[in-house]
Amino acid sequence: MERPLTINIHPGQPPLNLKEYESVGGYAAVRKAVTNLTPQEVQQLVQESNLKGRGGAGFNTGFKWSFVPMGPDAPTTKYLIANADEMEPGTFKDRLLLEGNPHQLIEGMIIAAYAIQANIAYVFLRWAYKKAAELITKGIQEAYAKGYLGKNILGSPFSLDMYLHTGVGRYMCGEETALLNALEGKRATPRAKPPFPQVSGLFGKPTIVNNVETFCCVPHIINNGAAWFKSLSYSEDGGTKLYGVSGKVKRPGAWELPMGITMRELIEEHAGGMKNGYRLKGVLPGGASTDFLTDKHLDIKLDFKSVSAAGSRLGTGTMIVMDDATCPVGFVHNLQHFFAQESCGWCTPCREGLPWVEKILWSIENGNGREEDMELLQMHTRLLGPGNTFCALAPGAMEPLQSAIKYFGDDFLTHIKEKKCPYQ
Amino acid sequence: MLQESEILAIEHELTLVPHKSAAVIEALKIVQQHRGWVSDEAVAAIATHLDMSPAAVDSIATFYNLIFRKPVGRHVILLCDSISCYVMGYKTLYAALQKQLNIRFGETTPDQRFTLLPNACLGCCDHAPALMIDANLHTDVTVEQLETLLEKYV
Ligand SMILES: Cc1cc2nc3c(=O)[nH]c(=O)nc-3n(C[C@H](O)[C@H](O)[C@H](O)COP(=O)(O)O)c2cc1C
Numbered sequence A: 001m002e003r004p005l006t007i008n009i010h011p012g013q014p015p016l017n018l019k020e021y022e023s024v025g026g027y028a029a030v031r032k033a034v035t036n037l038t039p040q041e042v043q044q045l046v047q048e049s050n051l052k053g054r055g056g057a058g059f060n061t062g063f064k065w066s067f068v069p070m071g072p073d074a075p076t077t078k079y080l081i082a083n084a085d086e087m088e089p090g091t092f093k094d095r096l097l098l099e100g101n102p103h104q105l106i107e108g109m110i111i112a113a114y115a116i117q118a119n120i121a122y123v124f125l126r127w128a129y130k131k132a133a134e135l136i137t138k139g140i141q142e143a144y145a146k147g148y149l150g151k152n153i154l155g156s157p158f159s160l161d162m163y164l165h166t167g168v169g170r171y172m173c174g175e176e177t178a179l180l181n182a183l184e185g186k187r188a189t190p191r192a193k194p195p196f197p198q199v200s201g202l203f204g205k206p207t208i209v210n211n212v213e214t215f216c217c218v219p220h221i222i223n224n225g226a227a228w229f230k231s232l233s234y235s236e237d238g239g240t241k242l243y244g245v246s247g248k249v250k251r252p253g254a255w256e257l258p259m260g261i262t263m264r265e266l267i268e269e270h271a272g273g274m275k276n277g278y279r280l281k282g283v284l285p286g287g288a289s290t291d292f293l294t295d296k297h298l299d300i301k302l303d304f305k306s307v308s309a310a311g312s313r314l315g316t317g318t319m320i321v322m323d324d325a326t327c328p329v330g331f332v333h334n335l336q337h338f339f340a341q342e343s344c345g346w347c348t349p350c351r352e353g354l355p356w357v358e359k360i361l362w363s364i365e366n367g368n369g370r371e372e373d374m375e376l377l378q379m380h381t382r383l384l385g386p387g388n389t390f391c392a393l394a395p396g397a398m399e400p401l402q403s404a405i406k407y408f409g410d411d412f413l414t415h416i417k418e419k420k421c422p423y424q
Numbered sequence B: 001m002l003q004e005s006e007i008l009a010i011e012h013e014l015t016l017v018p019h020k021s022a023a024v025i026e027a028l029k030i031v032q033q034h035r036g037w038v039s040d041e042a043v044a045a046i047a048t049h050l051d052m053s054p055a056a057v058d059s060i061a062t063f064y065n066l067i068f069r070k071p072v073g074r075h076v077i078l079l080c081d082s083i084s085c086y087v088m089g090y091k092t093l094y095a096a097l098q099k100q101l102n103i104r105f106g107e108t109t110p111d112q113r114f115t116l117l118p119n120a121c122l123g124c125c126d127h128a129p130a131l132m133i134d135a136n137l138h139t140d141v142t143v144e145q146l147e148t149l150l151e152k153y154v
């Protein structure tokens, strides 16, 4: 089983420096791209590979790039940004790539920048990733010293500057357009689309934002081709995927596996199954803002289409397992507390609705719930659902709530009837 | 008033952005690095330096949770309160921290040694529960370990 993204990552050991990275084939893809391929050819290859964005939405990456204005009439300044804000609760995959092989990210970004002819690149890193900040700073310095960054990369006409930007908190910084505002020194509130960032992004210039894992796939596609990348997968989405499992399983962790392995294989084989004495009750398959699945769904394939067909989303591919000793109401209350706190306050349904949802859940959890509260919660899942808010935070928050009511509704009712949490 | 070293660092940031107000988050970070937190007086000084109004600077300072608008202790504890740490028992850790330090979230010990804050997912969910003290990440933290862990921070 090939695992190109993590083959050179050895947990517990420092990541490869530039020289070591080159010795295992690193930066060959940059050389190939800037000396042998046109930007359009790189875009084409990535589009054909069917690499889908690993930040959660699953949009075809090469297709996303194809909206950037190219040619002599395009603006002379264009930006490329790596979204390394990773703050989706339950998600810890980009940390692995950032700390494990920073040069792989830098290489992927250089190639992507070449494909859209960007001249400035940023890594937007969350504050808490201190070790990654150190390693990326060092990686960028090494890449400059070796001529992979800066003016006329490897003697070609292509030039690129790269900077690390560290944030100061807030989940919303990970939302693509809010990230642009944060980089411009503003509050991290999202922007209206259109115009799309590809046309008018950072400081009004064409901009591409991709997830860390997305960029890390790019050098391998350039080296080995689109067909090879597709062949890594068990499904129609190309490549491998970094999957993760947290919660009361025997071996929580993250693994690079073929896209489309089943949830059963991930949880039972890789994560070792549930800890003794616990039963799996529910799973958020791709972070806090995805719908619950249950033990009935263990045989679904973990790719974008299959998880959607089962009523949830692959999201970030890092799942949180809820065991049978954990109260679903308390669990969902914790999620809604997070979303209410992280709402940027830009639009009313989210700013006002989420704290209300949080309070209702708190009442139910503490035995003060009323039967009407269930109807109120249902109403919020509609009012805060897709189409009613400025960005995907609020609809994302409603996903675990609506599915918790669907699958664990009896637990809610027991709280209300018994006027206490039966799990305590 | 901004100190010379703060001004120097802010001036460097200004060379990287197309207009002054774009450097405001960096300026806040720089001031906080120097002083531990950002006072009203510092907000006003940054505003003057970047040709912004103090209200505009404050609207940004108060938006980002890791810009401290109140004094903090010598060490800041960020306890993850997100879902994986919830499942793995961060509440037990919080109770133990409350007992040992006699402070709750948002408070600072009277000797100015620790400030305790909740923080959203620290991105190490496979080693929950987790917390950060200053720039250091601690994972798989147990109540038993807490005392020795805190001793390192004087
Ligand atoms: C509230 C919110 C937070 C997000 N946080 C992140 C994040 O931390 N990292 C990330 O890559 N994408 C995040 N996204 C998704 C981004 O908006 C965007 O879709 C993604 O970075 C695009 O990259 P991709 O096409 O490579 O997936 C977030 C979205 C929302 C609505």
Ligand code: SF4
Binding pocket: A172, A189, A190, A342, A343, A344, A345, A346, A347, A348, A350, A351, A389, A390, A391, A392, A393, A394, A395
């Ligand atoms: S949905 Fe929430 S987070 Fe998104 S813009 Fe509206 S208020 Fe802000």
